[in-house]
Amino acid sequence: MSNDKLFTDLNVKIKFEERVMYNRREFLKLLGAGSAFFHLSSCSKNLKTSQNRPNIVLIFTDDQGYSDVGCFGAQGFDTPNLDKMAENGMRFTSFYVPQAVCSASRAGLLTGCYPNRIGIRGALGPNAQVGLHSSEVTIAEILKTKGYTTAIFGKWHLGHHLEFLPLQHGFDEYFGLPYSNDMWPVNYDGKPVQTGHKSNYPPLPLIENNHKISEIRTLQDQAALTTLYTQRAVEFIERNQHRPFFLYVPHSMPHVPLGVSDKFRGQSRQGLYGDVIMEIDWSVGQIIKALKRNRLENKTLVIFTSDNGPWMNYGNHAGSTGPLREGKGTSWEGGVRVPCIMQWPHQIPSDQVCLQMASTIDILPTIAEITGASLPDHKIDGVSVFSLLRGNKQAHPRDHFYYYYTHKHGYQLQCVRQGKWKLHFPHSYRSYQGVDKGMDGHPGPYARGKTGVELYNLEKDIGENTDVASQFPDVVKRLKALGEKARQDLGDMKMGGSGVRPSGRIQK
Ligand SMILES: [Ca+2]
Numbered sequence: 001m002s003n004d005k006l007f008t009d010l011n012v013k014i015k016f017e018e019r020v021m022y023n024r025r026e027f028l029k030l031l032g033a034g035s036a037f038f039h040l041s042s043c044s045k046n047l048k049t050s051q052n053r054p055n056i057v058l059i060f061t062d063d064q065g066y067s068d069v070g071c072f073g074a075q076g077f078d079t080p081n082l083d084k085m086a087e088n089g090m091r092f093t094s095f096y097v098p099q100a101v102c103s104a105s106r107a108g109l110l111t112g113c114y115p116n117r118i119g120i121r122g123a124l125g126p127n128a129q130v131g132l133h134s135s136e137v138t139i140a141e142i143l144k145t146k147g148y149t150t151a152i153f154g155k156w157h158l159g160h161h162l163e164f165l166p167l168q169h170g171f172d173e174y175f176g177l178p179y180s181n182d183m184w185p186v187n188y189d190g191k192p193v194q195t196g197h198k199s200n201y202p203p204l205p206l207i208e209n210n211h212k213i214s215e216i217r218t219l220q221d222q223a224a225l226t227t228l229y230t231q232r233a234v235e236f237i238e239r240n241q242h243r244p245f246f247l248y249v250p251h252s253m254p255h256v257p258l259g260v261s262d263k264f265r266g267q268s269r270q271g272l273y274g275d276v277i278m279e280i281d282w283s284v285g286q287i288i289k290a291l292k293r294n295r296l297e298n299k300t301l302v303i304f305t306s307d308n309g310p311w312m313n314y315g316n317h318a319g320s321t322g323p324l325r326e327g328k329g330t331s332w333e334g335g336v337r338v339p340c341i342m343q344w345p346h347q348i349p350s351d352q353v354c355l356q357m358a359s360t361i362d363i364l365p366t367i368a369e370i371t372g373a374s375l376p377d378h379k380i381d382g383v384s385v386f387s388l389l390r391g392n393k394q395a396h397p398r399d400h401f402y403y404y405y406t407h408k409h410g411y412q413l414q415c416v417r418q419g420k421w422k423l424h425f426p427h428s429y430r431s432y433q434g435v436d437k438g439m440d441g442h443p444g445p446y447a448r449g450k451t452g453v454e455l456y457n458l459e460k461d462i463g464e465n466t467d468v469a470s471q472f473p474d475v476v477k478r479l480k481a482l483g484e485k486a487r488q489d490l491g492d493m494k495m496g497g498s499g500v501r502p503s504g505r506i507q508k
């Protein structure tokens with residue numbers, strides 16, 4: 001049973017053969033996924049892929065910490081495929097998400113905007129009435145204008161109502177979960193939740209295109225997700241080898257509840273969390289292999305990163321930030337600085353480490369520059385970092401970065417970074433320090449932390465341990481002025497900003 005596993009999911013048995021992973025006809029028959037795929041595959045247009053229309057593969061994990069990749073310092077598990085990607089390309093050590101929480105982070109990634117500019121906050125649950133506004137423009141939509149075929153296999157989390165789903169935002173195909181894998185009526189031990197807000201949640205829907213096709217009901221079902229997304233991704237690459245494509249793979253893992261298939265269970269020295277990351281690394285390897293098999297590796301920009309830092313009160317089911325302070329849900333570096341690797345042979349120089357600041361909100365304008373796609377007409381916050389990808393060590397395309405976080409009064413401007421300097425504005429935050437950690441899938445409590453006006457030199461003090469505000473009053477003044485600009489444009493708690501646009505809201 002080493003390479004030949006049986007997964008229970010979608011109420012059918014899928015025979016999984018690792019060596020001969022791609023067998024679409026058999027796979028679709030087993031999955032009962034319908035005939036739509038055959039129609040799509042039979043009308044391949046054989047568009048010519050050129051260097052200015054590379055394929056884009058964007059792999060986005062959920063709650064993976066800054067140090068949860070081998071080449072970023074992982075301990076207790078190995079990630080050979082991600083390490084190989086870094087050898088073949090570029091590793092970014094100062095790479096940020098715009099907010100340390102799922103929906104907001106994804107809104108920023110796909111639109112190139114700070115999520116508070118477009119009204120997406122926190123993590124949207126099964127009762128949410130909002131989603132990504134139809135007038136916002138996603139990476140998928142700008143690539144559609146250049147003739148790309150687009151797909152998302154994984155977690156969407158930008159509104160689960162029909163009008164907000166991926167097919168209404170530029171994607172041709174969708175398979176996955178509409179929101180987080182813990183937004184279900186199941187307890188940490190896998191038993192039904194009897195009380196509290198989760199007891200009213202519907203079973204976790206598994207969606208294909210615009211329709212629910214099944215439900216994720218058990219912890220065992222969760223264990224199949226990474227493999228299912230990977231199968232879809234590989235099959236999509238095979239089917240679209242002759243035309244430019246955008247493949248977005250936002251994994252549900254390693255967000256709790258953790259699930260891993262039998263082929264990786266018990267494989268890491270770290271435990272279940274390590275097993276899950278090893279399976280994600282395997283998935284990256286399967287995707288790269290599929291690109292190679294179809295001679296697409298040199299025509300494909302592959303980006304790997306995470307949506308926010310680790311949910312540390314889950315203890316041994318959470319990742320590590322290495323030297324960074326705090327984790328998910330905070331504007332300390334451990335919440336928002338994430339591992340990022342990009343490869344594109346002969347375009348991105350190999351074995352490079354990029355120290356300059358960049359963010360997921362920069363991916364949309366970077367792809368626009370590479371492909372010649374037009375930027376949206378409305379204001380966005382990302383800047384093209386193509387110069388960094390080309391190995392220009394003198395380039396500093398991102399001058400500064402704002403750290404907002406969702407707050408009971410809208411959004412709070414918590415920090416600003418320019419160059420090596422990061423200024424915290426006074427705010428309170430949930431903290432993971434000085435409290436007992438959770439264990440084996442059960443969470444521990446949060447502590448509360450509070451910061452005043454504090455200045456950190458991230459070059460010397462990546463752990464934000466030594467406040468040097470009193471030694472550098474001019475720097476504090478300069479960064480405060482940047483913060484004031486942000487407040488005028490993007491707001492700050494009760495203060496509305498002039499450049500804020502509304503989220504989408506369902507019509508009742
Ligand atoms: Ca997340």
